[in-house]
Amino acid sequence: MSPAAQSENPDLKIAQAATLEPIGDIAARAGIPDEALIPYGRTKAKVDLRELARLRGDVEDSGEHRLVLVTAMSPTPAGEGKSTTTVGLADAFTLAGKRTMVALREPALGPIMGIKGGATGGGYAQVVPMEDINLHFTGxxxxxxxxxxxxxxxxxxxxxxxxxxxxxxxxxxxxxxxxxxxxxxxxxxxxxxxxxxxxxxxxxxxxxxxxxxxxxxxxxxxxxxxxxxxxxxxxxxxxxxxxxxxxxxxxxxxxxxxLKNAIDPNLVQTLGGTPALVHGGPFANIAHGCNSLTATRLALGLSEVTVTEAGFGSDLGAEKFLDIKARYGNLKPDAVVVVATVRALKMHGGVAKADLGAEDIPAALEGTANLRRHVENIRKFGLEPVIALNRFPSDTEAELEAVLGWAKDNGFRAALSEVWAKGGAGAEDLAEQVMAAFDDGGDFHHLYDPAEGVEASLTTIATQIYGAERVEFEGKAAAKLRTLKKNGWDTLPVCVAKTQYSFSDDPAKLGAPSGHVLHVRDLVPKIGAGFVVALTGEIMTMPGLPKEPAALRMGVDEDGNAFGLF
Known part of the structure; x- marks a missing residue:
């Protein structure tokens, strides 16, 4: 890779400079025997669930475990760093002597070539091998x-x-x-x-x-x-x-x-040496936004602390994790981390992306309305949230102190996260706050009862999570609602397909809008998955590419090394 390309892609540079442990050593650390490992080269493998069950019995009952869900405030083009925080927090628990695993989704090639450019964390808080995971991985x-x-x-x-x-x-x-x-x-x-x-x-x-x-x-x-x-x-x-x-x-x-091989989770590692299961990858804005249930349950059975994430903001990924995945998988999170950044707060406070480099404490505090909604929503599930303020280089000390002070004044647990620059060491305070949240206990419950019907479920999600006044069924939705009832499908959980940028179905409404109408234009029964997809606004199940796709900056150098991923 050329020096210019290196300097433009610090995440890839850091990942390529790392010396990775053989995947057999990572498996041994996780308690996975060689007989249950299907290597894909030296640094990644699949875990044969049937063989592991035969060798170890029911891995779900192998001891005490804690489940940490990482979510975020409403995303912005400024970036939040949810996956980076997830990986860094897992490494922090490893540094604290906890037997830890992290469970993440696999990146999708479409967005990697479009806007994202990569999705394995960043800086010194990454899952590796970064290039393989971001490209074809294990197929x-x-x-x-x-x-x-x-x-x-x-x-x-x-x-x-x-x-x-x-x-x-x-x-x-x-x-x-x-x-x-x-x-x-x-x-x-x-x-x-x-x-x-x-x-x-x-x-x-x-x-x-x-x-x-x-x-x-x-x-x-x-x-x-x-x-x-x-x-x-x-x-x-x-x-x-x-x-x-x-x-x-x-x-x-x-x-x-x-799909007989695809159902087995993929084992890799973090830069901090924490075993990582990266498996499955539905988007949270058009699907349910969580990694596979098999990976999460496997991690729980093998670790004291499992750190996992749900896509986009808590209104999408976390709600679906808690109302769909946790329901079907009988999961009970012990704590929820809500990732925020000063940059995103300022955007929700009205600052344009081009002006984010300038200190603006009033705008950051104005943007906390969005963060407050997410944190309070988590409490509606009976869970204790912890705010992770993910530090960016452009943040000033005054801005960081102002946001942390706001959290303290409002009774919210919060900690500064510096995992991009420091890896797990940058999340030690965050890990302590999460462990304190463990001690607080909690009374986890789902937000709604699907037995009350799709209309009731959608109304609960819209009013309680999105701050909407009501739901309107438009276009095909009214007829589809009759079809659901006729076939007995109206008692399934609801998976809302909605813009990730706003609590409403209008991506331009930032902050914490309320009193709006959630426009449902179609209802699609996904009986095999076990939920009904409610399509809202202009959300598309086939995205398009931007004017200047990330693919324009990608390639392979003379030595076969990738460049342009980030």
């Missing part, structure tokens, strides 16, 4: 993509070959997927070219992280549960408007076969 996303598209091809073939199940091509709801941000694929027509080319119909692509197969993989408890969930996927409806499932097509076995 899980490719397996999900192929399984999803094989399913779609088999459905279209069934229609072409006589349509025994009487599937109405106009009422299909299962889309193909690709791990690329490609707006040109959002809406298209397939099957053109004559009778031998298929049955023409409208279709479109989602990004892989929005696939129901991704959600299923991340919520399945084992291979048997995976197969059952796949069989329950509704691919469309008949001409009589009756649902058609994968089980009706008798293809769940083939789809499960394509």
């Amino acid at each position: 899980d996303f490719h397996a999900i993509q192929i399984a999803n598209n094989t399913l779609a091809a088999l459905v279209d073939n069934h229609i072409q070959q006589g349509n025994e199940l009487n599937i109405d091509p106009r009422r299909m709801q299962f889309k193909r997927v690709v791990d690329v941000n490609d707006r040109a694929l959002r809406s298209l027509v397939i099957g053109l070219g004559g009778p031998t080319q298929g049955v023409p119909r409208e279709d479109g692509f989602d990004i892989v992280v929005a696939s129901e197969i991704m959600a299923i993989l991340c919520l399945a408890t084992d291979i048997h549960d995976l197969r059952q969930r796949i069989a329950s996927v509704v691919v469309g409806f008949t001409y009589d408007r009756e649902p058609v499932t994968v089980g009706d097509l008798k293809i769940e076995g083939a789809i499960t076969l394509l």
Whole structure:
């Protein structure tokens, strides 16, 4: 890599300079025997869950454990550093002598090539090997993509070959997927070219992280549960408007076969030597935003402290973790960390991104309205939140002190986090605050009871978490609500697809808006995953690329080293 490229990508430079431990040593530290390890080179591996269970019994009951969920305030283009904080906090617990594991989502290639450029933490708080994890890793996303598209091809073939199940091509709801941000694929027509080319119909692509197969993989408890969930996927409806499932097509076995290795969690390490499980990757703005349940439960069974994260702000990822993942996985978090930055606070306080370098204490304090909403929302689940103020180089001491002082004056636990520059040592105070939150106990409970119906669940989320006045069902949503009730699907948990930038469905409404209306334009039953997706606002399940994608700065040097990832 050229010196210029190095200087522009400090995260990658730090990761490439690190000497990684052999993955067998990391596995031994985590308590994973060699027989249950499937190496993918020297520094990454899959954990064979069936072999591990045979060797160790039920890993979930192997001792006391604590579960820490890391979430954040509403994200801004200024950056919050949630994954960086998650990794650094895990390393801080390791430094404190706790047997620790971290469980994270796998990065998606579409956003990496688009805006994000990478998603493995940053600075000295990263999971490594950074390049591999950010690119193809162990092939899980490719397996999900192929399984999803094989399913779609088999459905279209069934229609072409006589349509025994009487599937109405106009009422299909299962889309193909690709791990690329490609707006040109959002809406298209397939099957053109004559009778031998298929049955023409409208279709479109989602990004892989929005696939129901991704959600299923991340919520399945084992291979048997995976197969059952796949069989329950509704691919469309008949001409009589009756649902058609994968089980009706008798293809769940083939789809499960394509995922038999992908269901096993991936083991890597942090720069601090903490064992890390990186597995699954649904987005929180269009899916449920959490790493796989198998990885989280495995980490809990092997560690004293498991640190995991949920995507975007607490209104999206954390709410879905607590109301969907924790419900299906019987999980009980012991503490929740809410990541904030002075830069993000100032943006929510009205400062433009170009002006964030100038000290502005009043704007930072104005932006705490957003942070307050997130912290108070966590308390609605009976959990004790801890604010992690993630330090950026542009922050002034006066700004940091002002925000920490605000937290103290309002009775919120808070600590400065300097993990980007110091690794785990930069989160020692944060770890102490989290351990104090452990001692406070808590009375964790879900926010709503799905048995009361989708309308009631959505209203509770909208009013209690988003600060909305009410929910309005628009466009297809009203008819879809009747379909849900007719088929007995209206008692499933709700997964809201909403902009990550605002508590409302309008990304321009920063801060802590209240009294707005949540506009639900469609309701999509994901029966295999076990929830109903409520599409709001202009949220897309297939993102587009920006004017200047991060891909423009990426490449490989003469020695085969990547550059441009960050």
